Amino acid sequence: MKLNTVKHNKPAGRLLSAPFLLWETLFIIVPLAMVFYYGLTDRSGAFTLENVAAILGAEHAKALWLSVCLSFVSTLICFLLAYPLAMILANMNVNQHSFIVLIFILPMWMNFLLRTLAWQTLLEKNGVINNILEFLHIPPLNIINTPAAIILGMVYNFLPFMVLPIYNSLVKVDPNVINAARDLGANELQTFFKITFPLTIPGVISGVTMVFVPALTTFVISKLLGGSKILLIGNVIEEEFTQAGNWHLGSGLSIVLMIFIIFNMVISAVFDKNGEGNML
C-alpha cells in the first residue's frame, strides 16, 4: 500500500509543480537569458563584448566603484547595528516571533519613496535634525546631497533585511549549548565568539547578501538623497533603459552587476545550505 501511494504521488507531484515551473521559466529564466542576449550583442544582432567592456570606461567604472564602496559601508553599518539589536530582541523573550517580524515590515506600508524622501525633510539645512542639534548646541549636520546621505538612506531602507535573518538564527540557537559552554567555564565573551556567533553565521551571510545586493544596485536612493548629481551604477543602467534607450549597453552593464550577484548567491548557498538564515 505504502509503495503504491508513493508511486502514485510521483507523477502527481510533477503535475502539481507544472504551473510553478512554467511561470518561473517564462518570467525568470527566459528574461534573464534575454539580458545576456542583449548584453552580448549589438543592434545588428552580432556578438560583441563591447557592452560588457563598457564598464571599464571612466564614467562607468567610477559609478561602479562608488556603488561598491557605498554599499560595502552600508552593509557594514547595517551589520554593526543589527547584530546587537537582534541579540537584545532574541533575549527579550518576546515569545512572539511574528510580532518582531511585523515591527520591521510595518514601515513598508508607507511608501518606500515617500519614506526616503522624508529624510530630505529631516536632513535639510533647516530641517528637523539640525534644529534639534542647534538646540543642543551641536554643530549642524550638512549631509544632504552627499554620499553620506545615500549611505544613510541605504542603511535606513535595508536594515530590516539584516536584522530579521540574524534574529531568526539567534532564536534557533539551542540554549543548552550556551549553558554547556558556560558550565565548562567559558566566560560570556568566549561563549559568544566560540558558540553563538559561529552558529548564526548563516543568518549573517543571508543578511549581508540581502543588504549588499539592493544597496549595490539601487538607483532610487541615490536619486532622492544624492541630489541627482551622484551617479551609481544603478542610475547609469536605469538611464540607458528609460532615457537613452540603449538596451544593449544597459544589459551589458547589468551582466557585470550579475557577476556580483551570482558571487553573492554562491556564498550564501555554501554557508546557508538549509535556508536557515531565511528572513521569514
Next chain:
Amino acid sequence: MIKTTAQKIYVGLIFLFLYAPILTLMMLSFNASRTRAKWGGFSLKWYADLFRNREIMQALWNTLLIAFIASFVAVVIGTVACIAINRMGRRSRAVMMGITNIPMLDAEIVTGISLMLLFISFGLKFGLGTILLSHITFCIPYVVLSVMPRIRQVDASVYEAALDLGAPPLKAFFKVVFPDILPGVLSGYLMAFTISLDDFIITHFTKGAGVDTLSTKIYTEVKKGIKPEMYALSTIIFVTVLLLLFLVNKAPKEKRGKIQTVKTG
C-alpha cells in the same frame, strides 16, 4: 539593571530611526503650507482634497487591484508548488528552491529590466497587465518561503489516511492539510501583498505610459514637488493597517503553542 536600560535605549533609538520618517510624513500631511520646508499651521485640507484628486485615486485603485490579484495568484501558484516540492526527492527539491530564490537574491533592477525586455520581445502592450505579471513573479518566492516550513511539518500519513477512508484528493487536501498550513499561507499572502504595494523599481520598468501606481506617481512628482495629498493618503493607509493589526492582535488568540517550539533560554 544598567545593562537592560542601555539595551532599551539602544532598541528605542533604532526604532526612532526606523519610524522617524513615518512620523515626519504624518506631520506633513497636516501641514497647511504646500511646501515641506516650513510649517504653516495645522490643517485637514489635504485630506479633503485627496478624495477629489482623480489621478491619485486612480493610482490608488491600480495599486490595490494589482496587489490583491498578484498576491492571490502568487498564493495559489506558490502553495501548489510547495505541495509538489515537498513530494520531491532531495535533489529536485534543491533545484526548485534554487529557482525560487533567484528573484529574492537577484537585484530588483535586473528583474525589472529582464521582464521589460521579455515583454518588449513578446510585443505585449505595457500597462496594468504587464505590471501584474511582474508582481506575481516577485510575489511567488515570498509565498513559497512562508508556506514551505508549514507544509514540511504536515504529517503525510494523515493525508494518506484521509485518502484511504475514501476522500477524493482535493477534499482530503482541503479538509486535512490546508488547515495546518493556513497560517503560512496567510502570512505569505500578507507578505506578498505588502511587497507588491510597496514596489517601485520593478513597476517602474514594466509599466506603460499613462498607467501609474502610487509609487510611480510619487516618483514622477519628485521633481515637481510631492503633492501634500500623497502624505495624507499614505497616513490614512498606514493608520488603517495599524488599526487592523491592533484589532487582529486583540482578538482571542488561536491556539498556537502546538507547533511553536518552546523557548527556554
